[in-house]
Amino acid sequence: MYLVKRPKFTGFYFIFAMLVLTSCAKQTLSPQTFSDSTEVQSLQVIRSVDSLKAVEPEKSSLVEPVTDSKNILDELSFTYLKAKSKVSWKSDKNTDNYTVDIRAKKDSIIWMNISVSMISGANGLFTKEKVQFYDKINDKYLSWSYDSLSTMLGFKVDFGIIQSLIIGNEPFKKNNSRVIRENENFIIQQEEGKVKIDNFVGPNRKLKKLLMKEDASENKMQLDFEDFSQINQSLFPFSSQITLDVKNKENELKKTIISIKYSKVELLETPLAFPFKVPEKYLKNK
Incomplete structure (x- = not known):
């Protein structure tokens, strides 16, 4: 008799937490199914999946302030998005790989179906209020609020940041941003509470790197976007990498x-x- 092991999504629990910068707080939740209806129109780009590579670090160069910062960044515009992806998670101890189907309604909902070894068994849902995750195979449910995540990490985390991870748009829109030019690139510098934010915009007017850092805790998150292809007169990053340096309970930077x-x-x-x-x-008992 052969025993078939259930696929474990433990690594993806961690990814989910890290994508919203970690938490384990449970929230009250109601069963729900989201849908809308309107006319059909679609644009799609299909790419082969190959190896992932990190973005090269920025070379040092002269910088100068920019007084007219309009039209520096070309953001992806969409109503609904549907995508297939491969996700790899690597820490100092573990490496996991997943297939993730993504659906999104702009500025509203992000839904994910996560598979391991071609077995679909977990769903995640991001709304503007909370983050929810349910592993159907192992019967585990997790929920986070953005407030609890922000409090735990020490700086603001919201739906806009999560959406930016997926589509490569600027997550923070601020009127008091400082913009400087570095050769053919632009750097949009911002502050969110105690967190310093640098948005690096390439010659193609797309966000190619986002760096968020809190000096007091040394916690840092870096997003790198590359492999851009044109969709609907705009460029979409078909490869991205999230690098997180976050202190654990033992105050060790991981x-x-x-x-x-x-x-x-x-x-x-x-x-x-x-x-x-x-x-x-x-x-029950919520």
Whole structure:
């Protein structure tokens, strides 16, 4: 008799937490299915999945302030997005690989279906209020609020940052940003509480790197975007890498690298369904 092991999504629990910069707080939740309806129109780009590579570090150069910062950044515009990707998570002790299907409604909902070894068994849902994760195979449910995440890490985390991880848009829109020019690149410098934020914009007017750092804690998150292809008159980053340096409970700085490689991206006008239901037993005594 052969025993088949259930696929474990433990690594992806960690990825999920790190994507929203870590937490284990449970929130009240109701079963729900999201959907909309309108006319169909779609644009898609299909790519082969190959190896992931890190973005080269910036070379030192002369910089100068920019007085007219309008139209520096070309952001991806969409109503609905549907994508297939490979996600790799690596820490000092473990490495895990996942296939992730993504659906999104701009500035509203992000839904994920996570598979391991071609077995689909976990769903995640990001809304503007909270983050939810349900592993159907191992019967585990997790939920986070953005407030709890922000408090734990010491700086603001919200839906906009998560959306930026996926599509490569600037997560913080600030009127008092400082913009400098570095050769053919631009750097948009911002502050969010105690966190310093640098947005690096390339010659193609796309965000190629985002660096968030809190000096007091030394916690740091860096997003690198590359392998841009044109979709609907705009460029989409088919490769991205998230590098997290975050202190653990023992005050040790730990590095985690999450790499994302897209094989297919569609920009849609037709509504998508975002099926996500929580078993009744998790709703009791909430």
